[in-house]
């Protein structure tokens with residue numbers, strides 16, 4: 001079988017070595033050194049030059065070298081009737097969940113603020129958001145979404161998923177279809193996007209959907225850039241900028257405000273401990289004194 005490695009943006013050495021080890025009978029050609037186009041039966045693709053795939057009249061399969069197939073389907077000259085396949089492997093599922101968990105914990109444990117403190121040589125203990133108080137909404141409950149949902153669930157987060165069809169994932173609330181989108185968004189303190197990029201999901205993180213999230217929501221787009229309408233995100237931030245000169249001022253002030261609020265909460269908590277200790281001491285003294293006050 002003649003297989004074409006058509007991935008000009010990838011360093012293919014490792015792929016090529018493993019394919020050759022797997023089956024020495026494969027006639028492996030690496031684009032652009034293709035030889036006779038009629039020989040090619042199988043194409044392994046990652047971000048191929050548009051229009052290239054129509055040059056192979058005997059193509060029987062187009063295989064994506066990643067989880068997504070959007071980079072293949074964007075080709076307007078895709079040969080009709082040739083099946084398109086993709087990879088699903090446990091390594092990538094684990095890696096994507098790691099990414100999502102890191103992003104969520106970075107936010108709830110306030111590591112951004114700690115890093116900011118570090119640059120200012122400050123040490124201040126911060127009160128993290130408790131997982132059970134944080135609602136994480138995952139858009140796309142396929143291989144990646146379901147795995148991330150279960151791992152977030154295991155950490156105690158309140159997790160919901162949104163997909164085309166309802167899903168049963170233990171401990172995870174399911175929202176399905178367009179009808180459920182707004183209620184799902186309205187209850188997502190942290191929104192994670194793990195959707196495939198399709199005409200239906202292109203630009204799904206837009207002005208309307210972002211404004212449906214609860215105030216102060218946090219968005220993690222781990223899928224594709226095409227899901228996010230960047231101008232709408234910046235506009236949403238601008239909307240909150242209000243009295244500030246510009247977006248940077250607003251973000252700067254928001255971080256300062258958050259730091260000030262956390263310090264206030266910590267001071268209050270410390271004062272409460274002091275007051276309680278003092279109250280205990282006074283109580284002890286009162287008990288010492290009381291017997292002398294008893295008038296027989």
Ligand SMILES: NC(=O)c1ccc[n+]([C@@H]2O[C@H](COP(=O)([O-])OP(=O)(O)OC[C@H]3O[C@@H](n4cnc5c(N)ncnc54)[C@H](OP(=O)(O)O)[C@@H]3O)[C@@H](O)[C@H]2O)c1
Nearest residue numbers: 067068140141142143144145163164165195196200222223
């Ligand atoms: N950033 C990266 O490095 C990276 C790495 C790997 C993958 N990815 C991206 O992650 C995507 C998801 O991968 P996967 O393996 O989890 O895909 P998958 O198993 O096919 O799951 C896709 C999920 O999205 C839902 N969905 C699709 N279209 C929808 C729509 N219009 N409305 C609501 N829900 C919709 C599906 O719902 P139904 O099940 O009900 O159809 C399904 O739950 C890939 O396509 C890829 O682009 C990114």
